[in-house]
Amino acid sequence: MSVIDGVIEKVKQLDPNEFEFHQAVEEVLESLKPTTKKHPEFVKAKIYERIVQPDRMLIFRVPWLDDKGEVQVNRGFRVQFNNAIGPYKGGLRFHPSVNLGILKFLGFEQIFKNSLTTLPMGGAKGGSDFDPKGKSDNEVMRFCQSFMRELFRHIGADVDVPAGDIGVGGREIGYLFGYYKKIRNDHTGVLTGKGLPYGGSLIRPEATGYGCVYFAAEMLATRGLDFKGKTVAVSGSGNVAQYAVEKVNELGGKVISLCDSSSTIIDEKGIDSDKCSYVMDLKNVKRGRISEYADKYSSACCYVGESIWDVIKNQGVKVDVALPCATQNEIEGHHAEALMKNGCVCISEGANMPSTPEAIKIYQEYYALYGPGKAANAGGVATSGLEMSQNSMRLSWSRTEVDARLREIMKNIHKTCIQASETYGKKGDYVTGANIAGFLKVANAMLAYGVV
DSSP states (O other), X not given: OOHHHHHHXXXXXXXXXXXXXXXXXXXXXXXXXXXXXXXXXXXXXXXXXXXXXXXEEEEEEEEEEOTTSOEEEEEEEEEEEEOSSSSEEEEEEEOTTOXXXXXXXXXXXXXXXXXXXXXXXXXXXXXXXOOXXXXXXXXXXXXXXXXXXXXXXXXXXXXXXXXXXXXXXXXXHHHHHHHHHHHHTOOOSOSSSOOGGGTOOTTTTTHHHHXXXXXXXXXXXXXXXXXXXXXXXXXXXXXXXXXXXXXXHHTTOEEOEEEOSXXXXXXXXXOOHHHHHHHHIIIIISOOOTHHXXXXXXXXXXXXXXXXXXXXXXXXXXXSEEEOOSOTTOBOHHHHHXXXXXXXXXXXXXXXXXXXXXXXXXXXXXXXXXXXXXXXXXXXXXXXXXXXXXXXXXXXXXXXXXXXXXXXXXXXXXXXXXXXXXXXXXTTOXXXXXXXXXXXXXXXXXXXXXXX
């Protein structure tokens, strides 16, 4: 048994029910096998064994009062996975599906994603099984304040800097930061994704979606292609999906789909800027369902209870580019097969691990351009890093400057992935390139520190 196989087997034995974490570990470590021969020092220092174990895992009770005055109790988490190259950095997710295994998978992925940005940030993730859907602003505020009453003692501008994720947008970040500031009497850059009036960065809300599209554009360019005239499928309808639509429109593409947990809409005429603005108001302000889009626009068809990838498969919808921006494992093998047969040439992941291992294998069999999440959606955390820099310097950069820095970072991530894939004998394999490039920087730092 190889060193890598042994590590994977041990992870499965130690945490038998954490399937998403197993999947993430296996996907990363399998592609790291070539590094064991080139870097025997990593094997000797047991870097592979150490990098799959979090520095610490925090679990805590979050009691709060609903609008009826009744006590509700949720569970809070923070997984501080690795801070070898900088303070822990990673989002908070509020969703009923949140558990320790999912947060470990997200935190593990975050290590390599943050490393790829070249900014000094470690990997972490956190959240709660609290569901903000259907809750009033006051209920969300009371929950966030209770959550921060415990989390505050474990975070700091040079220790751990959380951000938003699924279920945690500008409203939640505002409540969390306001309470942190109150109980610590300290106005510091301890959270990113803040509002502009209190330390946020221009382009931060847009960054993950924009970055995902920028990465796709870099991949397309390797084959002499661009977004002009391309039909694009986007999943999700939250922050990442909304700004992915906006940027595709800017680059001349046509987005035909969005979805949420209850339904999918397909608009063959395209979700133009006016329709995109409607979606932003519907989801961010009115907190409505995407099915309402079909009520407003007669050009759209609504498919209740089906994902975008189900609809593409069942209806034979033709797309050139797929941008999965919803959640983990949303594209399964049969979906990937349908995408390939329906003309898709490029998949750029705006979500974390949205493709199953079977789906990834199919992309590669068809020689599709495939940008894994840790590379393709790194724009969000990269701009969070830029927000941290602005907070530290007490400066605020212009929209143009932040966007230019974001685009340059995504270009550099693409270049780094390509170079690493060539160096390790897997030319054009973005999975291998992203994993190895992200790993080497962290592994060398861990080696330098000795056994800690």
